[in-house]
Amino acid sequence: MKRLRQIALLLQMSIAGARGRLGSYLVAVICITTVVGVLVAMLSMGTGVQALAVRGARADRAIVESTGAASEFASNINPSDVGTIESLPGIKHEPDAMPLATANAIVPATVERRSDNLFEAIPLYAVDQRFFAVYPEVRLVKGRMFKPGLDELIVKSSRQSQYQGLQLGDRLHLHGVNWTIVGTYEVPGGNWDGLIGDLNTVTSAFKNNHRQIVSLVLQAPLAASFASVAAGLKANPTFDAQVHHEAQLLDEQSKGLRGILDFVSYFVGAVMALGATLGAVNIFYSIVDARRREMATLRAIGFGAGSIGTATLLESLMVAVPSAILGLLVAWIFFNGNQVSTQGTSFQLVISARLALLGVIWALAMGFIGGLLPALRTARAPVTAGLSAS
Secondary structure, three states: OHHHHHHHHHHHHHHHOHHHHHHHHHHHHHHHHHHHHHHHHHHHHHHHHHHHHHOOOOOOEEEEEEOOOOOHHHOOEOHHHHHHHHOOOOEOEOOOOOEOEEEEEEEEEEEEEOOOOOEEEEEEEEEOOOHHHHOOOOEEEEEOOOOOOOOEEEEEHHHHHHEEOOOOOOEEEEOOEEEEEEEEEEOOOOOOOOEEEEHHHHHHHOOOOOEOEEEEEEOOOHHHHHHHHHHHHHHOOOOOEEEEEHHHHHHHHOHHHHHHHHHHHHHHHHHHHHHHHHHHHHHHHHHHHHOHHHHHHHHHOOOOHHHHHHHHHHHHHHHHHHHHHHHHHHHHHHOOOOEEEEOOEEEEOOOOHHHHHHHHHHHHHHHHHHHHHHHHHHHHOOHHHHHHOO
16 A cells, blocks of 8 residues: 555656656657557558448348359359259248349459559459349449340449449440440448359350359347258358358458558558657657656655655556547547548548547557556666766
8 A cells, every 4th residue: 555655656756747758758659649640540451441341231131152262263163053052941032032132243344444544354243133132232323224135234323433434335445346325223231342244145255164152041049040941052062152140251362452452551560660769769768767766765765766756657657648638639530430442442441439549559658668668777776876967
């Protein structure tokens, strides 16, 4: 109890004399605030990518792809197996007794960017007529739907502002065929983010003899239906396929981009944090040196070295807390909800509760490291050296 009372009294004395050290405190606050704000703002890109990826996912939807496929583009399902997959138990059926399942092929469509006139590949999804029953959230907003057997495509509305040749009525030359853009669609989340056309027409033009994924709507109860589909796939030795919950698969697919963004964010944050921490060490060293006589006097009248060192460390942490709050506030005001685009994908920056907690922990770590060495120096300094200081 005596030590706690001493620490509390020392902190009161530090707060009372803070006005004289205001300039040093402000420098430390600015350093830590900047690091927290930049780190959280940059990490919000990865959080935004994840939120976009799973936003359109439904709990009753599952995706079948080939085993071990790194992405939907790398999946490979034989068209002859599609009917067997769609007949597995656990799949919900339409009123006409047709299974709510759709097999899709994905091919690259090379289009020209508006920003720099460079060409880039975006996905072209070849879908059958049951696709829109499995994915009712994909809705036409302009123009009309493509007709089976014709060289017609619909395009996601966000792509029209990013690329040339995707306006209604434009003709897009792909694989020796002039495709007409006949409609514009919208869909929540980052799924189906490209062009959509008729399955047989697109696969014939691109000479694609395989399907990448089969999407299913599960019947209730969902857990039992999912297990039935998984067991059916495993029981058939001719299949080399596995089933995923839609949200799980979409989250996995976004990890690559999130990993790149998070690596850059942590690298930049770590470099800035190192500089800010070294600055904090120098600042608190200067504060400790300016108070050497005061600390020595306190030691002489009975204050323990441990109490003084602990109080110095807590003083550093007390500077870190408002710095963290300011950094989070700056990041929230200027970045949360902003729209950005990278690798052809547009998404909003999201500052989540997890990022806020990470920012606080990062600030406290900088405050702890910045105050630790000065605290040890204060605790170990001889009383006579402090009393003899002018």
